[in-house]
Amino acid sequence: MLRFLTFRLLRAVITIVMVVTFAFVVLRLSGDPALLIMSVDAPPEAIAAFRAAWGLDDPLWIQYVRYFNAIFHGDLGRSMRDGRDAIVLVTERIPATLALTLPALAIKLGFGIPAGVYAALHRNTWVDRLVMMLAVAGFTIPSFVLGLLLVLVFAVQLGWLPSGGQDSWRHAILPVITLGVGGAAVLARFTRSAMLEVLGQPYIRSASAKGVPWAAVVRNHALPNAAIPTVTIIGFMVGSLIAGAVVVESVFSWPGVGRLLVVAVANRDLAVVQCILLLVAMTMVVANLIVDLLYGALDPRLRATRAAGAH
Amino acid sequence: MSDIALPAVESRPKPRRLPVPPLVVFGITWLSLMLAIALSADLISPFAYTALDLRNRLAPPIGFGGPWLHMLGTDELGRDVLSRLIVSIRLSLLIAFGATLIGAFVGTSLGFLAAHFRGWVEHIVLALVDFSASLPFLILALSVLAFFGNSLSLFVVLLGFHAWERYARIARGLAISAGAQGYAAAVRQLGASPWRIYGRHVLPNIASTLIVSMTLAFPEIILLESGLSFLGLGVQPPSTSLGNMVGYGREYLTRAPWILLAPAFTIVLTTFAVSLIGDWLRDRLDPTLR
Numbered sequence: 001m002l003r004f005l006t007f008r009l010l011r012a013v014i015t016i017v018m019v020v021t022f023a024f025v026v027l028r029l030s031g032d033p034a035l036l037i038m039s040v041d042a043p044p045e046a047i048a049a050f051r052a053a054w055g056l057d058d059p060l061w062i063q064y065v066r067y068f069n070a071i072f073h074g075d076l077g078r079s080m081r082d083g084r085d086a087i088v089l090v091t092e093r094i095p096a097t098l099a100l101t102l103p104a105l106a107i108k109l110g111f112g113i114p115a116g117v118y119a120a121l122h123r124n125t126w127v128d129r130l131v132m133m134l135a136v137a138g139f140t141i142p143s144f145v146l147g148l149l150l151v152l153v154f155a156v157q158l159g160w161l162p163s164g165g166q167d168s169w170r171h172a173i174l175p176v177i178t179l180g181v182g183g184a185a186v187l188a189r190f191t192r193s194a195m196l197e198v199l200g201q202p203y204i205r206s207a208s209a210k211g212v213p214w215a216a217v218v219r220n221h222a223l224p225n226a227a228i229p230t231v232t233i234i235g236f237m238v239g240s241l242i243a244g245a246v247v248v249e250s251v252f253s254w255p256g257v258g259r260l261l262v263v264a265v266a267n268r269d270l271a272v273v274q275c276i277l278l279l280v281a282m283t284m285v286v287a288n289l290i291v292d293l294l295y296g297a298l299d300p301r302l303r304a305t306r307a308a309g310a311h
Numbered sequence: 312m313s314d315i316a317l318p319a320v321e322s323r324p325k326p327r328r329l330p331v332p333p334l335v336v337f338g339i340t341w342l343s344l345m346l347a348i349a350l351s352a353d354l355i356s357p358f359a360y361t362a363l364d365l366r367n368r369l370a371p372p373i374g375f376g377g378p379w380l381h382m383l384g385t386d387e388l389g390r391d392v393l394s395r396l397i398v399s400i401r402l403s404l405l406i407a408f409g410a411t412l413i414g415a416f417v418g419t420s421l422g423f424l425a426a427h428f429r430g431w432v433e434h435i436v437l438a439l440v441d442f443s444a445s446l447p448f449l450i451l452a453l454s455v456l457a458f459f460g461n462s463l464s465l466f467v468v469l470l471g472f473h474a475w476e477r478y479a480r481i482a483r484g485l486a487i488s489a490g491a492q493g494y495a496a497a498v499r500q501l502g503a504s505p506w507r508i509y510g511r512h513v514l515p516n517i518a519s520t521l522i523v524s525m526t527l528a529f530p531e532i533i534l535l536e537s538g539l540s541f542l543g544l545g546v547q548p549p550s551t552s553l554g555n556m557v558g559y560g561r562e563y564l565t566r567a568p569w570i571l572l573a574p575a576f577t578i579v580l581t582t583f584a585v586s587l588i589g590d591w592l593r594d595r596l597d598p599t600l601r
Contacts, residue, residue, distance in 0.1 A: 011441065014438065014441075015441060015442055015445050018438070018442045019442070019446065022442075023454070026454065026455060026458045026459075027458060029458070029459075136583065136586055136587065136590070137583065139586065140530060140534075140579060140582040140583040140586050141579050141582075142534045142537055142538055142541075142578060142579070142582075143538075144537075144538060144541045144554075144557060144558075145557065145575040145578060145579060148557070148561060148564065148571060148575070149575070151564065152564060152568060156564060156565050239447075240447050243447060243449075243450050244447070246449055246450070246453070246542075247449075247538050247541070247542065250541075250542055251561075261450070261453060262453070262542050262543075262544065264457065265453050265454075265456055265457040265544055266543065266544065268457055268458075268460070269457075270457060270458060273453070273454050273457040273458070274454070276450070276454075277450060277451075277454045280446065280447065280450050281445070281446055284445050284446060284447070285445060288445060
């Protein structure tokens with residue numbers, strides 16, 4: 001178990017290092033930072049002084065080490081737009097985003113998993129087909145189309161709910177539904193196929209054959225085993241709590257991290273973009289790590305085989 | 312030919328052909344229609360997609376009081392929505408096809424490299440797979456666009472990197488197991504080069520699984536492209552794609568919803584159609600599923 005844990009931790013660290021490297025490489029490839037920040041007609045001496053001051057004349061690997069050092073001290077640069085620290089700018093948007101993504105996650109779990117389990121247990125009935133039809137539809141309707149259709153019906157035509165902004169809880173209803181529906185569809189599809197896979201296993205047949213009531217077979221044998229692959233996709237959903245609402249926040253003018261990201265990309269505010277990229281990578285890696293640990297707890301076999309197969 | 316084939320099929324009950332489900336027939340029909348529109352865009356679009364008709368601005372579609380001239384209505388500048396839709400379908404499909412092919416090519420090549428060399432090459436490929444599987448692609452794409460700015464070719468290549476890791480995983484796994492099977496070993500013993508083994512022997516044997524992955528990735532790429540274009544960060548005006556049209560139409564949601572609804576339904580029906588075909592193909596072709 002300890003070996004499994006250290007291996008997983010190592011992988012998480014490697015992924016973070018790769019993301020930081022990615023940001024560094026992309027940042028350097030995108031052009032000379034001196035020319036990017038100074039105006040085009042700045043005198044050459046000023047550019048040279050700027051390069052010297054920021055260490056841009058040093059070898060790349062020294063810059064790389066320095067970059068790492070700054071990031072691990074929490075120095076993620078300043079926004080070129082309003083001069084504040086990028087990290088402050090980003091973190092003050094997080095609560096607004098969570099106000100959408102957490103209820104949406106509840107919808108995804110609350111509808112997606114039961115629908116998937118039910119469809120699998122009643123395979124090839126009309127309920128199953130209906131659930132799958134809805135799931136495919138929910139997956140193929142892009143969130144901005146669904147969001148705008150909801151606005152058209154509930155805000156424009158019926159006038160029941162506001163179409164955008166963040167003034168009261170009523171403003172959150174449409175974006176939360178928009179976010180929740182797509183995720184619930186994905187989760188229902190996934191849960192159904194995981195359940196079907198498990199229900200075809202020999203141990204399910206043995207359990208039924210020895211006289212265990214069907215409800216108990218489902219509860220004690222099928223559900224825990226189907227939970228294992230489903231946890232992965234839930235982990236991905238938890239990991240994208242911070243950045244999973246980019247499009248929806250834009251549709252509903254919701255002032256969260258996603259909206260900030262879109263504006264920052266449009267303005268090429270690189271410090272903010274890089275800060276969000278790293279933040280998302282961290283949450284994703286932590287979520288994946290928790291999933292891996294949960295895997296170990298849910299499935300004792302994985303502890304041994306994963307550690308052994310890992311070198 | 313059919314006279315001989317028919318009784319033979321009837322006498323053998325085993326490989327019975329399941330009828331194609333009606334939804335899949337719909338999917339294939341819709342996709343063919345879209346392809347036909349994309350291929351003949353210049354011939355069938357009634358107006359140039361940038362042509363202005365200032366006397367018919369924000370004209371509603373036929374049936375809602377609009378003139379016969381503009382079947383799906385016009386936008387704020389009097390541009391014909393149908394013509395713009397046709398041109399958008401062409402660009403969106405072109406991007407999606409291009410990106411899907413790039414992803415499949417890059418992913419499969421890296422998967423084969425990993426399977427062929429093993430060792431540290433495989434470790435690097437797997438680390439890259441881990442890396443791209445651990446980040447939401449939208450965020451990755453947005454940061455690249457922020458750093459490099461936008462151009463159509465960069466955009467297509469960028470979208471091509473969506474889902475490459477899936478092809479890499481599949482290609483690596485299948486190539487390793489193919490290597491353990493007789494045919495690959497036999498060709499190798501005959502002195503075939505790795506190019507020949509992977510290109511002529513392994514690839515055709517695993518193609519069906521890869522094609523299924525492509526049909527599953529294709530709608531995702533359409534959704535990504537239209538999402539980014541909707542945000543104003545994808546295809547840039549004066550070019551137009553389906554997502555652009557929705558983003559533009561959003562401003563006129565209350566006054567002229569047709570600007571938005573026409574491309575929105577096209578996106579939904581196209582991704583729906585390809586997903587149906589993909590699911591059906593997977594059930595039919597994928598040997599890893601029973």
